[in-house]
Amino acid sequence: MSLLEVDDLSKRFGGVVAVDSCSLSVPAGSITGLIGPNGSGKTTVFNLVTGFIPRDGGDVRFKARSIAGLGPDRIYGLGIGRTFQLARIFPRLTALENMLVPVRRAGLRALLSHGQWGHEKARAMEMLEFMDISRVAGTLGGALSYGQRKLLELAAVMMARPELVLLDEPAGGVNPVLLERIAEHIRQLNGQGVTFLLVEHNMSFVMNLCHEVVVLHQGRVIAKGKPREVREDPAVLDAYLGA
């Protein structure tokens, strides 16, 4: 069963067609990779799915319900989390406070409730421990290393228990040791039932981690399937090598 379905999605920026009738689906419980050369429209697809930019056409369905036209906060509330290409955290909040910002249902309760409620704080500490960064819980986000920021961003997104997480280049700019740790965290979270859709340029990372791979080129889906099948697809080789 598909958790996320992208149907005929299109986006133009002036004369540039960034996403061109793109259709893809993310099976529930999978780790799906979205790959493609630079400028192929991967991040734009992420921004369209999470409501950061308005679409020109097409539809996005999450759990069979259309989410096209909803804002990013509403989409997060429905259970879709995301990270950014360059890890984005709140620099003037501590790592722990960064963990406590995410909200799935904000209402009057947010105004009345304590920012560091016991059970939420306990879960935040648990997630920080899971990511092995609990010792920096009291450190300001701006003082963390890039690797710690990557882990913190992923940990914070998980706070509101999203069912689907979109990771934009989780391996970007991190060393091989941390890369393996991130892959392991993703595998473990996936084992707990979280579905992932990730954009990545590191091919060995994608091939080792993903169950399904979708290839974008010039805004269009040119191949999809198991990693091994996709790797040998002539259209994919053409797109990457420009042959």
Added chain:
Amino acid sequence: MTDAWTLGLRIGRGAALKALGLVVLAVFALILPVIAPDPATTNIAVFTVMYVGLATAWNIMGGYTGYISLGHAAFFGIGAYAFGLLVIHLNITPGYAPFLLVPVAGVLTAVFAVGIGWIALRTRAATFVIVTIAFMFIVQLLAENLVKLTGGGAGLSVPYPHDWGGDFFNTPFYYAMLALAVIALAASWWIRRSKFGLGLLAIRDDEDKALAVGVPTRAFKLTAFVISAALVGMIGAVYGYYVTYLYPQFVVDPLIGISMVLMTFLGGLGTLSGPVIGAVLLERAQLEFAYRFGASRLYLVLFSAVFLVVILILPRGIVPSVADLVRRWRRPAASDATTPAEQRVAS
């Protein structure tokens, strides 16, 4: 173990000192009109506490979300006019009764703030600043031109209690301003520790990221804007009653709007005690300046000098800078990498 014990003792001692300081401050504020009843002193006290309230209220929006409104004087004026018009049209006998209308003036200001915020908060950064200034001038122009309602340039006379004479006149206004300052501080403190406040600080740091983790940024910003404006409106209402005559250029005064901003910047943006410290220091300095150099607007030169000092030497304001110094003094060795939340600027 010993280290943890010493740290616990130190934090405990710090908290006790803080509590003691607050009690002393509260007692001093409460008995001030008794120990110094002369009108000159209580008049200074009324204005000082007024600015404590204004800067604290402004900080709820400007400090926590990072949206710098230079137009909060509009809400000050709306509160003052709403109060004056209510007292006049409801034929309220001057005395203590009109103070009951202060919350009503706050609610009316909040209604205006919803409309203004709805539009202004569609913009960010410098554009937001400009839009708030524009709104303030629109309100000032309306106050000048809606002559039948506001009296225009001729002013609006608010009935005042004739029987409160001599040394006593300022006292009820002092306590009303003090109560509003305490309410503003309590609101600021509550918001800072709430989930809502955390959302506001997240907006200040990275608004798009906040959206990505579910913070309904528009609703949060508007709520903070309205709370901040309502508090400023209520303070404006008491001011209107105090000065008894409302002129557009004095109640919708850009300098009042700029003062609350400057006081917050001087004390420490986004901190609880910063606006209080900034307001006490600047108001005192302004009065001293006016006393020495006459009642001209020469104090504006002082304000610009303070702005320059803040920008050049204390860009984060007094409270965060002093907190930094204290932290370095307590932990001389490489402590920057792990900055505990408790020792941060929050207080």
